[in-house]
Amino acid sequence: MNVDLDKIQQAVRMILEAVGDDPNREGVLDTPKRVAKMYAEVFEGMHIDEDQYFETVFSEDHEEMVLVKDIPFYSMCEHHLVPFFGKAHVAYVPRGGRVVGLSKLARAVDTVAKRPQLQERITSTVADAIMRKLDPHGVVVVVEAEHMCMTMRGVKKPGSKTITSAVRGMFEKDAAARAEVFSLIRS
Numbered sequence: 001m002n003v004d005l006d007k008i009q010q011a012v013r014m015i016l017e018a019v020g021d022d023p024n025r026e027g028v029l030d031t032p033k034r035v036a037k038m039y040a041e042v043f044e045g046m047h048i049d050e051d052q053y054f055e056t057v058f059s060e061d062h063e064e065m066v067l068v069k070d071i072p073f074y075s076m077c078e079h080h081l082v083p084f085f086g087k088a089h090v091a092y093v094p095r096g097g098r099v100v101g102l103s104k105l106a107r108a109v110d111t112v113a114k115r116p117q118l119q120e121r122i123t124s125t126v127a128d129a130i131m132r133k134l135d136p137h138g139v140v141v142v143v144e145a146e147h148m149c150m151t152m153r154g155v156k157k158p159g160s161k162t163i164t165s166a167v168r169g170m171f172e173k174d175a176a177a178r179a180e181v182f183s184l185i186r187s
């Protein structure tokens with residue numbers, strides 16, 4: 001099912017009413033329509049399968065680390081539907097010549113982030129998709145993010161950062177390889 005724009009519009013009108021605003025006030029007249037369009041965009045990952053990015057592989061004989069770091073992403077926390085955002089770092093060691101276009105790693109992060117999410121789930125979903133589709137020697141995904149539900153409301157800790165990692169394959173056993181990835185990500 002695609003995004004139901006009409007339903008979002010009705011819901012936004014109700015929220016405006018519920019917080020004590022007048023949905024017929026000139027300034028907010030088009031707000032339900034704008035919010036519906038925005039949600040369709042920020043949740044577009046609901047209707048896209050990240051596996052598709054790993055269908056086309058280049059047959060390249062490189063069995064050493066590939067790291068794409070500092071991939072910016074925006075997501076929406078599934079508890080409060082407010083943004084969390086930051087950077088993702090994706091490393092893998094190809095096996096059997098199955099190397100993918102670098103942009104596909106960033107596209108996978110984007111697609112997975114554009115759902116009502118948990119930071120942990122973005123991290124593990126991207127790692128597991130790469131393991132499943134490319135069968136590499138190993139994968140490390142690190143995500144660092146600031147959660148607006150922890151800054152603008154609730155516990156109110158601006159500047160606090162959450163870092164999550166998913167470590168798969170050879171990186172689980174090989175401490176030196178793991179240390180190399182983490183140091184490259186930090187550098």
Ligand SMILES: Nc1nc2c(ncn2[C@@H]2O[C@H](COP(=O)(O)OP(=O)(O)OP(=O)(O)O)[C@@H](O)[C@H]2O)c(=O)[nH]1
Binds near residue numbers: 149
């Ligand atoms: N593990 C995890 N927790 C998250 C993430 N995003 C938001 N949260 C947390 O989800 C929790 C929801 O807690 P609840 O107690 O159900 O909701 P709440 O009363 O609004 O919580 P407070 O934020 O503490 O005011 C909060 O502790 C948030 O910080 C995430 O990506 N991963």
Ligand SMILES: [Zn+2]
Binds near residue numbers: 077078079080081150
């Ligand atoms: Zn939240």
